[in-house]
Amino acid sequence: MTDRKAELAANLAQVEERIASACAAAGRKREEVTLIVVTKTYPASDVRYLHELGVRQVAENRDQDAAPKAAACADLSLTWHFVGQLQTNKVRSVVSYADVVQSVDRTKLVTALSTAAGRDGRETGCLIQVALDAESGERGERGGVAPDGVEELAAAVESAPGLRLRGLMTVAPLAGPFAGRQRAAFDRLMEISSRLRGNHPAANMVSAGMSADLEDAVAAGATHVRVGTAVLGVRPGLG
Ligand SMILES: *Cc1c(COP(=O)(O)O)cnc(C)c1O
Numbered sequence: 001m002t003d004r005k006a007e008l009a010a011n012l013a014q015v016e017e018r019i020a021s022a023c024a025a026a027g028r029k030r031e032e033v034t035l036i037v038v039t040k041t042y043p044a045s046d047v048r049y050l051h052e053l054g055v056r057q058v059a060e061n062r063d064q065d066a067a068p069k070a071a072a073c074a075d076l077s078l079t080w081h082f083v084g085q086l087q088t089n090k091v092r093s094v095v096s097y098a099d100v101v102q103s104v105d106r107t108k109l110v111t112a113l114s115t116a117a118g119r120d121g122r123e124t125g126c127l128i129q130v131a132l133d134a135e136s137g138e139r140g141e142r143g144g145v146a147p148d149g150v151e152e153l154a155a156a157v158e159s160a161p162g163l164r165l166r167g168l169m170t171v172a173p174l175a176g177p178f179a180g181r182q183r184a185a186f187d188r189l190m191e192i193s194s195r196l197r198g199n200h201p202a203a204n205m206v207s208a209g210m211s212a213d214l215e216d217a218v219a220a221g222a223t224h225v226r227v228g229t230a231v232l233g234v235r236p237g238l239g
Helices: 003-026 044-052 063-072 088-097 107-120 147-158 182-199 214-220
Strands: 034-038 057-060 079-082 100-104 124-130 163-170 205-207 224-227
Touching (some): 003 034, 044 063, 057 063, 063 088, 100 107, 107 147, 147 163, 182 214
8 A cells, every 4th residue: 555545544544433433422323424525635646545445425625626636537436526615607517527516505506507417417416505604695705605595595406407405514604603613503504404304305415514523513413524634634725
């Protein structure tokens, strides 16, 4: 094994251990939580090692970085998640490789995604990104729709050809009433998810928790955690 593959294997084992402990502490089955490895800023060679180590779900946040990486890994069976803020002019590219777009936060984006998915004959999974700190009618600093805008967007996705509503995603807010209170933030997301599932029972994915707070997300009930740093290392610069 190369040094890098061994390093990734050791990090993955640690993250696996954290998820397993968090599941045990919450009385949840390990299979209820899916690990998505966020490979942004890291090369396709790392994605390849991760695949050899058993990872099947990866996420990216910038199309410029993700598109060539997904192309370089097209021979691998991987589910690609797009988790970054998405401009409508990038939608066509993103839909060509992303199985799930986790950052759906406005109707204009729903329309663009539906058009692009239809053109490709694909079905793109969609998560509504919730900005827990956004005021009614506004969007979050890091993307996302305010909680009271979720149902309208969900209905738009549900009726859009080529798209499938899968659930909700959030990033714990850095500011506002939930700052530093990840568990409370993820509990709030679960309440919003319960309400959503009332109208859309199949939309049962809850994507929450990153390297620093995956335990809080698992405790609250997340079905998917998105882990970058703890598996691949600290990213140089912003990512
Ligand atoms: C980068 C990123 C992650 C992973 O964050 P880490 O702290 O590196 O684990 C998760 N979700 C989103 C939306 C991200 O952009």
